[in-house]
Amino acid sequence: xxxxxxxxxxxxxxxxxxxxxxxxxxxxxxxxxxxxxxxxxxxxxxxxxxxxxxxxxxxxxxxxxxxxxxxxxxxxxxxxxxxxxxxxxxxxxxxxxxxxxxxxxxxxxxx
Amino acid sequence: xxxxxxxxxxxxxxxxxxxxxxxxxxxxxxxxxxxxxxxxxxxxxxxxxxxxxxxxxxxxxxxxxxxxxxxxxxxxxxxxxxxxxxxxxxxxxxxxxxxxxxxxxxxxxxxxxx
Numbered sequence: 388x389x390x391x392x393x394x395x396x397x398x399x400x401x402x403x404x405x406x407x408x409x410x411x412x413x414x415x416x417x418x419x420x421x422x423x424x425x426x427x428x429x430x431x432x433x434x435x436x437x438x439x440x441x442x443x444x445x446x447x448x449x450x451x452x453x454x455x456x457x458x459x460x461x462x463x464x465x466x467x468x469x470x471x472x473x474x475x476x477x478x479x480x481x482x483x484x485x486x487x488x489x490x491x492x493x494x495x496x497x498x
Numbered sequence: 499x500x501x502x503x504x505x506x507x508x509x510x511x512x513x514x515x516x517x518x519x520x521x522x523x524x525x526x527x528x529x530x531x532x533x534x535x536x537x538x539x540x541x542x543x544x545x546x547x548x549x550x551x552x553x554x555x556x557x558x559x560x561x562x563x564x565x566x567x568x569x570x571x572x573x574x575x576x577x578x579x580x581x582x583x584x585x586x587x588x589x590x591x592x593x594x595x596x597x598x599x600x601x602x603x604x605x606x607x608x609x610x611x612x
Contacts, residue, residue: 429603429605430502430589430591430603430605430606431591431603432603433600433601433602474541484529484546484553484593484601486543486601487543488540488542
């Protein structure tokens with residue numbers, strides 16, 4: 388299975404963009420990149436996913452490099468409520484439901 | 499606003515007792531997942547169902563854990579007998595489709611086994 392590498396923690400000032408990197412150098416051609424986050428004492432929450440093209444939704448943008456070996460989740464205007472652990476997950480295959488969560492990046496948004 | 503619900507939210511029990519955790523998936527979702535989260539192991543998939551049939555329970559300790567879906571609106575995770583090492587937060591999640599893109603998580607059941 389492809390594995391991901393994320394920084395353990397990051398800080399971001401409120402109102403600024405938060406850019407969370409993820410390395411997945413062994414990703415296969417049919418594997419998707421998913422991002423979830425977990426706010427303290429809550430269940431994980433889906434944010435976004437993509438295969439090779441950049442994606443944007445109401446929560447965030449996902450930028451995947453052309454070689455697909457890394458990606459960046461962008462929260463364009465971080466708020467205090469975005470403080471959470473962010474998980475970058477490479478899905479083993481499109482025909483499975485399994486999501487294997489790593490240790491994620493703990494994002495602290497400060498005033 | 500459709501949500502996954504889990505009961506109880508907190509459970510404290512003594513070693514050896516039976517524990518049953520319940521999950522109500524989002525109406526219309528056909529896939530239900532059970533996860534366990536601890537500080538040491540992080541978030542682990544225990545088992546999941548599609549259309550009430552178990553698809554994968556390879557992450558679940560077979561000797562004491564069991565998971566079922568009595569009907570489409572209820573999933574249960576049972577531990578018998580419980581042990582202190584089972585102390586964790588147990589999350590249920592639901593989704594729809596053959597390869598579920600989005601899993602919607604419940605608030606979790608925090609289990610403490612003394």
